[in-house]
Amino acid sequence: MATNPTEKPRHRIVVVGAGFAGVQLIHKLQHPDVSITLVDRRNHHLFQPLLYQVATTVLATSEIAWPIRHLFRDRPEVETLLGEVIGVDRDKRTVQLDDGPSLPYDTLVLATGSRHAYFGKDQWEPYAPGLKTLEDATTIRRRMLLAFERAEMEPDPTIRDALLTFAIVGAGPTGVELAGTIAELARHTLPPEFRRIDTRKARILLIEAGPRVLPAFSEPLSAYAQAALERVGVEVRLGHPVTDCGPNSIRIGDTDIACRMIIWAAGVQASPAAEWLGAEADRAGRVAVRPDLTLEGDENIFVIGDTARVQQPNGDPVPGLAPAAKQQGAYVARVIRHRLEGRPPVAPFHYRHQGNLATIGRRAAIIEYGNFRMKGGLAWWIWGLAHIYFLIGTRSRFAVAWSWLWIYLSGLQSARLITQREQHRR
Template sequence: MTSQPHHIVVVGGGFAGLWATRALDDPSVRITLIDRRNHHLFQPLLYQVATAGLSAPDIAAPLRHILDAQHNVEVRLAEVTDLHPQQREVELGDGTRVRYDTLLLAAGATHAYFGNDHWAPFAPGLKTLDDAVRLRRKMLLAFERAEMETDPAKRDAWLNFAIVGAGPTGVELAGTLAEIARHTLKDEFRHIDPRKARVRLIEAGPRVLPSFPQDLTDKARAQLEKLGVEVVTGTPVSDINAEGYRLGEHFIAAKTVVWAAGVAASPLARALGVPLDRAGRVLVQPDLSVPGHPEIFVGGDLASVQQDGKPVPGVAPAAKQMGKHIARAIKARLAGKPTTPFRYQDFGNLATIGRMAAIVHLGKLKFSGPLAWWFWLAAHVYFLIGFRNRFVVLVNWAMAYISYQRAARIIFGDAHDERKPGGDTR
């Protein structure tokens, strides 16, 4: 009698889950990949969809298409709502359960408002394609509302934009939004001057891009200010509502506030019943398995990993490396061999600020400006091609980016109401 293949359930089709799945192309194992969305997202370029530089299909691909040639994989479009480690089962939204021999939990992260979840309706974040499309709609509608507004104070509120959080996402959004206002839209309206839009980047800490060296963050701030972004550091936002936000003792009327200040791990981590860190991530073993459950692995943004006294960053390269490591650990276990500790290889850090403006940190090598921007572009070409054959699309986007034109400036849904596309009224 032929034994059944070892069943691996992978929760999450992000970088960690997908890279582990692809590395386990072996007929001796059977994989069920479960995700509540049908696509894998190249998240580093998500802000480009939000700012109309790219269309959604340019940075995403259906999971079934990516894995169609890997015959040991079944893709299920479903949401995992609970975990049952003792029974080795995951529970789906419809109540059905899927049994596993080995589980990889890579469900990612969501927005964290630091105890102020009531801000969420007024300050959306950027984690998914849905978020990006809604944010693009919100920002483009702000200029349309300003064009129709006759009250100067209300018009100014529509032209006030605030990005809360000066990490890579916040910096990229602020820089690109300033370019849109000052270049892309400058001749398209008759009653407003989009160049007078106020784009403010707010960081509670002392500097922007705190994961970079001080000298590079100083250059990044100078590049942002050159683009027209007002950078505010050392002052946290104390309140956000439908009319604007409070910065210290001052209230600023603004109809568009974007949250890029924090992330929290998927609530699924709590279902494991194991110690978590302050962000809700699982404090994993050195091989990325769960304490007390060697059959469960955690990867990507859901894993809390310390290396040389510092946390492994929640970036795409780290998630990919975790996925590959977990695949090797599973193979070792099945072969009766010991697993090895995960070791993150940091190949560098880079962030784009705007047209011909970026910073790059590669070990002892640090540079900024146009050369850094071209390096950033080349790196994303390389990684996007590794994900899908997107060379032509990315070249077209790069040319449009250089010329300031953004062809994806389409507002979906009814522009005369505030409802989001698809009937979502939140």
Template sequence: MAEGLHRVVIVGAGFGGLEAVNHLKGAPVEITVIDQRNHHIFQPLLYQVATASLATSEIAWPIRQLMRGRPEVTTLLAEVVGVDQEARQVRLRDGASVPYDTLLLATGARHAYFGHDEWEPYAPGLKTIEDATTIRRRILMAFEEAEMETDPKAQDALLTFVIVGAGPTGVELAGTIAELARDTLPPDFRNIDTHKARVVLIEAGPRVLAGYPEDLTDYTKRSLEELGVEVELGAAVTECTAQGVVYGGKTLAARTIVWAAGVRASPAAEWLGVPADRNGRIIIQPDLTIPGHPEIFAIGDTVTLPGLNGKPVPGIAPAAKQAGIYVARAIRGRLEGGAAPGPFQYRHQGSLAQIGKRKAIIDFGWIKLRGAIAWWIWGIAHIYFLIGVRTRLSVALNWLWIHARNQRSARLITQGSDNESESSGGRTTS
């Protein structure tokens, strides 16, 4: 890299971080991208890996491959543990440090168990490829073990799948697991009737998809119930173990539980020692900088910022992308001596959620869609934002095959760790 160039360090290669890198192309900067994983994930489709619809390689790409044509970009596979604001250095787990002139924190979020982190081994969340393959393994192994189980009660527990939280991820997981049990798996098993599998979606609030208009949430609930999903509203989970869950004063035996009820920001606020909200999100300035440190930007799930309607900017991919573009333009403006951009303004482009392989809902604000037409638009939109022609074709063909033949090709059970086997009730894989 050339000497004397402005040093931009970006922590996190998610949607926001990569968008900033892309829009800094051609600027007089040297960029260092730091991530604790070597791949970028298309998170909106992570649940399809967890439910055996897509392979991991169809929604994830090596960061180095994405940066191959950018000689000004250095990629580091490392874990950040702190930021020295005075020295302007990012500190890494191995003791090394990376100097910066401008820092962008796009570190995302992790699962939130509302003070019950001990539930995590029994109810994994869905944020990473590892999470997705863990959940896929548990779902598929539940059917395999049920096939060999002779105790009716134990078999019922194995064939009961609980999803905690009825946001988009919870709804999509519930609908897809129900279709897996009712459409894909029945011809493959001899001793069990997979149609009898129970999929239970538990939500503490009064509605599924609380951020959507009420008529769309009512449609979603009816559609899930038509798929055989049991929707339990107004019931918070109060206990979660290897044997099942307790919610609303009721105990439900279940060997497979998935957590989709909440998220907590990365520890970026702790690194900086700055104010954060109750979910750990940094309270930032309207220009996406840290108070008192204009050289440090933060975006995405790492932060909280009011939108035009007074509600916080949502922690979704389009918001992170828009913020990444804004930061790149702000850096360019500073280097070129131009005027500072105005406050960041999020432009909501619509909300989409899939219910099943032929049903979805869309809220564009000015128009609301549901059913098959919404499903096709949902699919086209997601394919468009995937990286690479090969990936787009592969995902499109997979979805068409599932739509036409009810077959899911990614039903591989991969080896789990000893710790995971213990926490899931002694379950082993091969």
């Protein structure tokens, strides 16, 4: 089809990353004068707050992830590319892909997220996988289920005890949620299914270098969460950092504990976006941005989500939460619309905190919003409704709601398929 030579060229926007920030930006930026290219290393958008439920056999992968192309199938101005960005040429205004042509842009939005960080001990990663992607979740699920299977056949009680020891490093929301769910799996779901071992004797360790679990919550709710974890059999270790991780053990301070399953939930590191831009980054790799979320010295580049260090008026950084990323995506969409339409600049970004939520197993949760606090079973139902509301599509909402209701009533978790074997180690 021939192009009208008098037609005004569209403003080219390249968005790198299909997480909460990038997807929200595109949803909010529907404008006749733009063309949008979305690039991601994976072909799906992931609802990361429920990723731990895939890792612990509660949900299937398809219930918390959706093909990116499907999300924007009705948006002809949006092009989706599966590829990995390796650099940005700010002078030429292009984005370099590892396997494909460079992408020219008029406006670039980097929303590339973060991954788990080992505080300089990257050699621990093979033994202590983190939880940021579907691949991470299925790896953890496979290793956890294989640990029970191998323990069932292990004649040596010392090795059997090590196989039934599960260590979670980091007592933030992910660590607490993992520990509680694994404990309930071992205590309630699996016992009738094994004949040689008593899965209720599994040892679940939650290890935190700080003085309490869930430090983002108030002390009373943190204490409640710890007590709830201990009631379901989780052993909480506070005030002692992990000093080593290996294939057969974990070291806490100076104490070695035989352990074949370690999950890392202790820290995050931003993507290499700062390196692509030649920009300064903080210790977590986040790029400092201006109040309108643009890169210092380049108003054509926005950095949002976990990739950016956004300063609040009180000096604290905006937390790396899904609501914060979505707010930033919507804000940048508004900034771009104002620019295209010649309207006055938008006021600086202002983060609206929507509260903290965390669940402890299938019957208890905690909620904190300003001075409002709630804990227990009712909080669990509110936590569930809040998460279902933000899922994409009626089918996903129905599937997750049904899975949770079934587990709540029966205590049975059905997503327990081992789809890939790993080499057995003794």
